[in-house]
Amino acid sequence: MTLSSLLLLILFWSDFAPTPNVFLITAASTIAFQLLFMFFIRKRNSIPAKAGIQKHYRWIPDQVRDALREDIRSPLITALSLTLLLKANAIWIFPLAAFLAMASKFTIRVQDKHIFNPANFGIVACLVALPDLVWVSPGQWGSAVWLGFILLCLGVLVLSKARRGDIAIFFLLSWAALIFGRALWLGDPLTIPFHNMQSGALLIFAFFMISDPKTTPDHWSGRLIFAFVIALIGYILQYEFQVREGIFYALFITCLCTPLLDLMLKDKRYQWGKT
Amino acid sequence: MGENMIRFFVLLSLLLIPNAAQAFCGFYVAKADTSLFNKASKVVMSRHDERTVMTMVNDFQGDVKDFAIVIPVPTVITRSQVNVTDGKIVDHLDAYTAPRLVEYFDEDPCAMRMLEDSVMLRSAMPQAAVMAEGVSNAKALGVTILEEYTVGEYDIMILDAKQSDGLLTWLEQEGYKLPGGADKVLKSYIKQDMKFFVTKVNLEEFEKSGFTNLRPLQVAYEHEKFMLPIRLGTLNADGDQELILFTLTKEGRVEPTNYRTVKIPTGNDVPLFVKDNFGEFYQAMFTEAVEKEDKKAVFLEYAWDMAWCDPCAADPLPNDDLRELGAWWVDSPDDEEIQPMPRAGRMIAPVPAPVNVFVTRMHVRYNAETFPEDIALQVTSDRQNFQGRYVMRHPFKGAVSCEAGKEYYKALPKRFETEAQSLASLTGWDVADIRNRMSEAGQDFDIKPKTDGRQWWERMWEDE
Numbered sequence: 001m002t003l004s005s006l007l008l009l010i011l012f013w014s015d016f017a018p019t020p021n022v023f024l025i026t027a028a029s030t031i032a033f034q035l036l037f038m039f040f041i042r043k044r045n046s047i048p049a050k051a052g053i054q055k056h057y058r059w060i061p062d063q064v065r066d067a068l069r070e071d072i073r074s075p076l077i078t079a080l081s082l083t084l085l086l087k088a089n090a091i092w093i094f095p096l097a098a099f100l101a102m103a104s105k106f107t108i109r110v111q112d113k114h115i116f117n118p119a120n121f122g123i124v125a126c127l128v129a130l131p132d133l134v135w136v137s138p139g140q141w142g143s144a145v146w147l148g149f150i151l152l153c154l155g156v157l158v159l160s161k162a163r164r165g166d167i168a169i170f171f172l173l174s175w176a177a178l179i180f181g182r183a184l185w186l187g188d189p190l191t192i193p194f195h196n197m198q199s200g201a202l203l204i205f206a207f208f209m210i211s212d213p214k215t216t217p218d219h220w221s222g223r224l225i226f227a228f229v230i231a232l233i234g235y236i237l238q239y240e241f242q243v244r245e246g247i248f249y250a251l252f253i254t255c256l257c258t259p260l261l262d263l264m265l266k267d268k269r270y271q272w273g274k275t
Numbered sequence: 276m277g278e279n280m281i282r283f284f285v286l287l288s289l290l291l292i293p294n295a296a297q298a299f300c301g302f303y304v305a306k307a308d309t310s311l312f313n314k315a316s317k318v319v320m321s322r323h324d325e326r327t328v329m330t331m332v333n334d335f336q337g338d339v340k341d342f343a344i345v346i347p348v349p350t351v352i353t354r355s356q357v358n359v360t361d362g363k364i365v366d367h368l369d370a371y372t373a374p375r376l377v378e379y380f381d382e383d384p385c386a387m388r389m390l391e392d393s394v395m396l397r398s399a400m401p402q403a404a405v406m407a408e409g410v411s412n413a414k415a416l417g418v419t420i421l422e423e424y425t426v427g428e429y430d431i432m433i434l435d436a437k438q439s440d441g442l443l444t445w446l447e448q449e450g451y452k453l454p455g456g457a458d459k460v461l462k463s464y465i466k467q468d469m470k471f472f473v474t475k476v477n478l479e480e481f482e483k484s485g486f487t488n489l490r491p492l493q494v495a496y497e498h499e500k501f502m503l504p505i506r507l508g509t510l511n512a513d514g515d516q517e518l519i520l521f522t523l524t525k526e527g528r529v530e531p532t533n534y535r536t537v538k539i540p541t542g543n544d545v546p547l548f549v550k551d552n553f554g555e556f557y558q559a560m561f562t563e564a565v566e567k568e569d570k571k572a573v574f575l576e577y578a579w580d581m582a583w584c585d586p587c588a589a590d591p592l593p594n595d596d597l598r599e600l601g602a603w604w605v606d607s608p609d610d611e612e613i614q615p616m617p618r619a620g621r622m623i624a625p626v627p628a629p630v631n632v633f634v635t636r637m638h639v640r641y642n643a644e645t646f647p648e649d650i651a652l653q654v655t656s657d658r659q660n661f662q663g664r665y666v667m668r669h670p671f672k673g674a675v676s677c678e679a680g681k682e683y684y685k686a687l688p689k690r691f692e693t694e695a696q697s698l699a700s701l702t703g704w705d706v707a708d709i710r711n712r713m714s715e716a717g718q719d720f721d722i723k724p725k726t727d728g729r730q731w732w733e734r735m736w737e738d739e
Contacts, residue, residue: 191647
């Protein structure tokens with residue numbers, strides 16, 4: 001339901017929007033790579049198939065059935081983040097980004113938990129490796145309030161299932177504190193930070209990217225620290241070093257600390273589909 | 276103490292004049308004679324790596340002694356980093372990137388042929404600001420004059436200030452009236468470690484130069500900041516300001532990162548009377564587009580590889596002019612390597628060298644409320660071509676004798692209606708008025724097929 005509304009959203013926005021085709025290709029790629037990686041990695045590690053298999057699906061090999069049973073929301077959200085935030089000169093970039101995202105998800109792991117946010121990894125890897133072909137457009141979404149509102153609602157929907165929504169709020173609050181603080185320090189009118197907060201790209205980043213339940217710290221206080229560190233690094237990159245895509249690098253760097261935060265602040269691991 | 280008024284950067288008040296029809300395929304299309312956009316400025320920015328060259332054009336109409344500008348710059352600008360250039364180069368860039376009207380002539384539906392023509396829209400420019408003489412107790416006020424020199428007809432000072440009130444006091448002591456709110460904005464720039472580029476006209480040099488207009492002023496610097504300061508300019512503007520920003524890059528399109536980019540409507544079929552009113556049309560259309568976006572967008576008018584154009588509103592700029600505008604990575608003819616001689620027996624067609632300059636033309640209408648923040652820019656690798664292009668289709672007017680010809684005439688009123696509706700939605704003009712103007716211009720909604728008046732048997736036996 002949430003995802004279908006997002007699809008509708010994709011269809012009607014602006015001039016530099018990705019076409020539905022781009023989304024379909026990316027979504028197909030993320031799901032396909034998710035299944036492939038699960039198939040091979042599960043096989044190699046001979047993780048037992050889950051119980052509760054329905055009889056009429058018995059003809060499907062265990063690994064594939066497992067993969068299919070796994071919630072496909074995760075690869076879909078990855079695809080959505082990739083298409084919403086990454087811009088490319090060539091369409092083949094998107095399957096590549098999808099592959100990189102999924103590869104990071106299944107191969108870069110600590111204690112059976114992937115470190116990097118898959119979509120963020122895909123975006124950062126492409127930005128670093130193919131600077132002549134890709135870019136991100138932080139201004140693309142403009143600052144229309146209604147759009148912000150819609151995204152907010154949709155975001156809340158996604159998060160209410162993921163139950164890790166607090167991190168998006170923590171992040172936005174940290175970001176707001178930083179840019180309002182900056183405006184006060186500079187003596188700028190508050191219309192400037194308000195304008196900045198209404199950025200659609202910021203909301204997409206907060207609600208669809210960093211809130212990925214699998215790559216955020218398990219304990220809520222860990223998530224609070226995590227969110228603040230992203231905001232701080234992103235702020236420094238953006239305002240001090242003029243790196244427009246600063247928040248993506250900030251998330252990438254901060255993800256490296258997640259295992260540490262988990263070690264210090266223990267809590268239940270998140271699992272898709274379990275609440 | 277003079278009563279000079281300081282008017283701030285973005286300077287520049289600009290008139291967008293649909294000027295000079297460039298003949299295309301030998302067809303003349305009339306120019307519109309009304310000035311279009313008031314209070315607008317024209318800026319060219321070249322950017323590659325962290326090198327920026329900013330060219331500010333001004334068409335200051337008042338007494339040149341009243342001219343002065345204050346521009347925040349990210350770094351100290353020394354004498355050799357400033358240049359004055361020929362306004363014609365920017366005019367050329369303006370013409371090359373201008374939104375264009377293309378004209379097609381329907382063929383005889385009973386035969387076939389086509390012609391094309393174009394009109395372009397050209398912006399003319401800005402007008403700027405003011406400052407007087409003298410360096411007094413600058414130091415005491417915490418104002419440091421980092422550099423002071425004359426380039427062409429301009430006297431330039433680079434100021435570093437510790438406190439905005441000191442800077443303000445100093446400028447006021449020098450005889451300038453500052454718009455309200457300037458201190459806050461200056462303070463913000465001071466805290467961001469920006470320097471101030473302060474310019475006035477050196478009257479002696481101006482007279483010596485023999486020019487009647489002030490020439491564009493250019494600044495080159497190397498800094499990671501890639502932005503256009505607009506905040507000072509919004510302070511004393513009554514109402515909206517207009518800015519045309521041209522960028523030259525090696526990689527691709529430039530876009531703002533803190534405002535949305537919207538492509539202006541393009542490719543629409545418009546009625547014939549637009550030809551003589553292209554300026555009026557474009558202005559109305561632009562206003563309509565701005566309103567639709569709540570005045571909060573930057574409009575893309577042109578994005579193209581400088582090596583070519585289609586249709587061309589003006590020829591692409593020669594390499595020397597591109598270098599003059601700051602595209603330092605372009606080969607000048609002197610640097611060109613000597614091409615190896617073609618081997619005997621092989622024909623090599625002359626291929627124009629790749630220019631490697633991507634031009635973007637953005638158009639912004641802004642005020643302090645809708646554009647509270649300076650425009651932050653980024654170079655993207657987007658090399659997709661885009662142009663503002665409007666199409667006029669002249670109906671075939673001759674006599675027709677075939678069935679297809681009659682069908683053609685029958686379909687015309689519907690086509691005219693579509694054009695009228697399209698124009699109405701683009702410009703917000705009343706559709707009934709549009710229909711009237713179309714009829715007056717010869718697009719008759721009751722058009723009847725023209726025949727040569729002969730009966731079919733007369734035509735059948737005409738050769739006998």
